[in-house]
Amino acid sequence: TSESDKGWRECMDVAVEVACRAGKVVQEAVKHEKSVSTKSTPTDLVTEADQQVEELIISTLRDKFPSHRFIGEESSAAGEKCFLTDSPSWIIDPIDGTCNFVHSFPMVAVSIGFAVKKELEFGVIYHCFDGTLYTARKGHGAFCNGVRIQVSKEKDVSKALILTEIGAKRDPATLNIFSGNIMKLLSAPTHGVRIIGSSTLALCLIATGAAEAYYQYGLHCWDIAAAAVIIREAGGVVIDTSGGPLDLMSRRVVAAGTHEMANYIVQQLQPISYERDDSDPGVQK
Ligand code: IPD
Ligand code: CA
Ligand code: CA
Ligand code: CA
Structure with missing residues (x-):
């Protein structure tokens, strides 16, 4: 409905704001010493920043949308169940590219997706090193820093x-x-x-x-x-x-x-x- 359409647009505005805020925290954290530990394997790294940034994103969103569900990498690692229901659901990667982050290799992002009735409605990705913002809402096009983007049409x-x-x-x-x-x-x-x-x-x-x-x-x-x-x-x-x-x-x-x-x-x-x-x-x- 147009009612929910308006609602999801507002959710997306909030997502953009929180992704940029989280991305700036990551940008700053890159400059400082990182406390690194491992999860499932010796190459599966996690830092305090991963947990702090996820906490920042989820607490901000939960405050605005208390009835929504949240799936986040670090919450899942801490034992929260990872499954999609029909409820409005946020799917969050607080730091994508943790190994890059640890090495200050400049390919690190914050990723926030949103699904309703198991259908993806919008996505926001913030590149923490150069501040590039990628956004898209179902039916409304995809953008890089507000400029429309297009995939390659190469077939060969x-x-x-x-x-x-x-x-x-x-x-x-x-x-x-x-x-x-x-x-x-x-x-x-x-x-x-x-x-x-x-x-x-x-x-x-x-x-x-x-x-x-x-x-x-x-x-x-x-x-x-x-x-x-x-x-x-x-x-x-x-x-x-x-x-x-x-x-x-x-x-x-x-x-x-x-x-x-x-x-x-x-x-x-x-x-x-x-x-x-x-x-x-x-x-x-
Ligand atoms: C990882 C990165 C990596 C990919 C792994 C992901 P993380 O995410 O995207 O490029 O190979 O499969 O898990 O753990 O840095 O958020
Ligand atoms: Ca990880
Ligand atoms: Ca990831
Ligand atoms: Ca991650």
Whole structure:
């Protein structure tokens, strides 16, 4: 309805404000010493800033929208259930690119997505190093600093730049499939493959047309939620690695400027399996 439409627009204004505020906290925190610990594996890093920024975002939003649900990376790590219901739901990655953040490698973002009835309504991504703001609302286009953006319309894979990211698993069998997938794409041949260390910013680069396709196994719903709206509103395709519709909780994604490019990637990939984000058997789906 236009009533809820107006409501979601107001929510998006709040999201933009809080993403920029959080992004500036991250920007400042980069300059100071970081207290780094690990989560699931020695390469799964978390810092005090990750937790503080998530707390800042969720408490600000919860204050304004007390009836909404919140899914955040660090709250999930602390044991909160990660599942989507029909309720208005915020899906938050406070610092995407924590490893980059730890190294001051300038690819770090704050990502805030919003879904209603399990449908993504808008997404906001703030690049913490250069202050670039990516935004999109379903049906209203995608923007970079307020300027409309468009995906690449390239259909020819031999002219494609492909982005991917390394997931959490680093065992030899997984790395073998991971590198096999990259070798296949390089020998296709495509123009190249890049890994920048931030899934959300890689996806934003698909939205602006700086690269033709992106795929990843092992990312989480907070890595894709905001970016999926941004890419779709920029005219692109976001699907499952199997070629079916995107499932936010499945931990895998192919995004591309064109269907041809997305389908090509789908055909090349050998899958890597990850436990779903909503895999707790006790939770309501
Ligand atoms: C990670 C980054 C990384 C990707 C991982 C993500 P985090 O997010 O986006 O590029 O390979 O799958 O988990 O942990 O830095 O928010
Ligand atoms: Ca993390
Ligand atoms: Ca992330
Ligand atoms: Ca994160």
